Amino acid sequence: MFNASLHSRRIALGLAMALVSAPMLASDAAPSADIVTGRLSGIHDAKTGLNEFKGIPYAAPPIGSLRWKPPQSVVAWKDVRKADRFGPRCMQRPIFSDMVFRSDGMSEDCLYLNVWTPADAPNKKLPVLVYFYGGGFIGGDGSEPRYDGASLAQHGIVTVTVNYRLDVFGFLASPALAAESPEHAAGNYGLLDQHAALEWVKRNIAAFGGDPDQVTIGGESAGSMSVSAQMASPLSKGLIRRAIGESGAMLGNLNPTPLAQTMREGEAFERRVGARSLDQLRAMSAQALLDAAGQKDVPEFRPTIDGYFLPRPPKDIYEAGEQAHIPLLLGANSQEGSYVSLFEGQPPNQANYRAAVQKRFGEHAAEALKLYPGETDADIKTSGTALAGDDFIAFSTWQWMRMHRQTGRAPVYYYYFTQARPSKREGNAGPDAGAVHSGEIEYALGNLSGNAVYAWTTTDRHVSEVMQGYWARFIQTGDPNGPGLPHWPAAANKDGGLLRQVIGTDTHTMIDRNAARYQFLMGVEGTKVL
Structure with a gap:
């Protein structure tokens, strides 16, 4: 015992x-x-x-x-x-x-x-x-x-x-x-x-x-x-002295x-x-x-x-x-989920999208459609992918970021990874539409060469150098910034949004204004248990 x-x-x-x-x-x-x-x-x-x-x-x-x-x-x-x-x-x-x-x-x-x-x-x-x-x-x-x-x-x-x-x-x-x-x-x-x-x-x-005394924990x-x-x-x-979270938290x-x-x-x-x-x-x-x-x-x-x-x-x-x-570096990817998953094999049209949102949110469907609109085919793909990703894992990541910023008494660095993996070396499949769930791992840990499935490009290798550079500096100092890296400010309120680092072909700081989506999900999280 x-x-x-x-x-x-x-x-x-x-x-x-x-x-x-x-x-x-x-x-x-x-x-x-x-x-x-x-x-x-x-x-x-x-x-x-x-x-x-x-x-x-x-x-x-x-x-x-x-x-x-x-x-x-x-x-x-x-x-x-x-x-x-x-x-x-x-x-x-x-x-x-x-x-x-x-x-x-x-x-x-x-x-x-x-x-x-x-x-x-x-x-x-x-x-x-x-x-x-x-x-x-x-x-x-x-x-x-x-x-x-x-x-x-x-x-x-x-x-x-x-x-x-x-x-x-x-x-x-x-x-x-x-x-x-x-x-x-x-x-x-x-x-x-x-x-x-x-x-x-x-x-x-x-x-x-x-x-x-200088241990960082990380995971995906x-x-x-x-x-x-x-x-x-x-x-x-x-x-632990520092922490890295790639897509997911036991929150939300x-x-x-x-x-x-x-x-x-x-x-x-x-x-x-x-x-x-x-x-x-x-x-x-x-x-x-x-x-x-x-x-x-x-x-x-x-x-x-x-x-x-x-x-x-x-x-x-x-x-x-x-x-x-402790300092926390965390974020999620641009395609954590796919709009296709919402349709259960049905055609991805406007009527079926509204039906899927109604099934998911019930009495809250009208509010959901304002935040994840589906008036056009383009809307359905963009909003459906955002909804699937949020509902899967991005919302929980946001909740972790939000709560640690409020009570953690340490800097929080929030990222949005956008680099889509390239075409596979074999077969006819083209590149991913966005950065899929788990797609950042090889970039962040510097392991593109260990994955022979994809035809990595010079751009992919550059993105990996930047991302791994951020991870290494954070593990070393608690701050991802360092020589040769695009500046990454800690998450902070600005102009009605939140400072967040886009990591991809064009790595830069953006103002994330998606809090309304996550606040909505926070209000209705009891309607679905994953």
């Missing part, structure tokens, strides 16, 4: 331990690093000048009796442990076609992280980025090439990617799980994994040349939602599910799979549980207000100003 006081003592002991880092050699010899639990042997990349440590365990394997338990401490090892290959990805169904994995298979034993660092880093106390992948809390992995840390590490940033539990393994809650918890909490194991990784970074990142989609939650959690907010229409509802759904799932006790549930095969979770009539397993990691809804925490008071 998880013992909170023992866990806290272990953390305190870890923080107090002196970390002795063996020199990481700037040659082709395998670099090594001494961390709290033992010595690691990594990989030196002579081409990039980086040392890479992959598949480092940051928590004990959450298997057997540890399934649906908060992450537990790693058992120390005596011999040198190789950290030269990615660990297994967490259990997940093959839902997302754009996910490419370099992981060592798939397993419940998946709580591993990866570190990229300059070979001459040990004595430099470099800033650190800890990045959480997206995938709707049901997919994703720290080995994906789009999250590769090498490019940012070449900017002098120790870069870390983290695996965390997903789907039924990461977010199942039930009365039995709450009863066995000292905090009477259940669910959110995936978020607790992220927190454990941050604790690991605090204790160990100096061995890789990182400064434990579910990873961005995770960042907003880590900022809100009393467990994590003291472990993406609030965590109330615990009572999550536990009802968990009990129903236990009955579905025929488990009469936690012991029986923990004895079931991981694949059988994953298959059952993927059935159409099973509610999604997602974050909940567990009373421990999230003692209250994030909305209440941000309203009270109890989140981490």
Whole structure:
């Protein structure tokens, strides 16, 4: 059983331990690093000048009796442990076609992280980025090439990617799980994994040349939602100095599910799979549980207000100003959703658009049509795409920006990413119409070359240089501005709108006047739960 006081003592002991880092050699010899639990042997990349440590365990394997338990401490090892290959990805169904994995298979034993660092880093106390992948809390992995840390590490940033539990393994809650918890909490194991990784970074990142007091957390989609939650959690907010959110927050229409509802759904799932006790549930095969979770009539397993990691809804925490008071860089893309999704296979004409808006907003439809007009075919495409994107994830991102500006006592930098991906190298598909959901990742992290699907252009590479330049400067200083970069002011009211940075072919500051859309959605958010 998880013992909170023992866990806290272990953390305190870890923080107090002196970390002795063996020199990481700037040659082709395998670099090594001494961390709290033992010595690691990594990989030196002579081409990039980086040392890479992959598949480092940051928590004990959450298997057997540890399934649906908060992450537990790693058992120390005596011999040198190789950290030269990615660990297994967490259990997940093959839902997302754009996910490419370099992981060592798939397993419940998946709580591993990866570190990229300059070979001459040990004595430099470099800033650190800890990045959480997206995938709707049901997919994703720290080995994906789009999250590769090498490019940012070449900017002098120790870069870390983290695996965390997903789907039924990461977010199942039930009365039995709450009863066995000292905090009477259940669910959110995936978020607790992220927190454990941050604790690991605090204790160990100096061995890789990182400064434990200069940690930025970042993520996209579910990873961005995770960042907003880590900022809100009393467990994590003291472990981070800056935050980056790319499309998504646990606010607005993406609030965590109330615990009572999550536990009802968990009990129903236990009955579905025929488990009469936690012991029986923990004895079931991981694949059988994953298959059952993927059935159409099973509610999604997602974050909940567990009373421990999230003692209250994030909305209440941000309203009270109890989140981490740190600089925040966040934004959304120009095509987070598509107007096509509104029509359910029907022709995208004016009558069907009005019907779709009526179905979505009911008595509020007339007001919605003023904000998202559909009088012409062009209107339908523009307004429908804006509505689909807002309703999906842009509204929650705006709400995070708004609330942290009000109570966060730190600068907020708000972006609008517009660069559409180019044509694919194979096939006849042309470029995207706009910047689709997740389309910014390779640009921001400097990983265009790791994605061979698209025929990247000189313009794309320039946009990536600018965007990654912003991200690197923010991770280093808390301010995205730096030499050679278009000026990016912090979000502030101006001329009836809000200063916001457009990042794309023409990177510049605009005045965003879309607040009325989001205020409308805020007023009717109870009419739809995503």
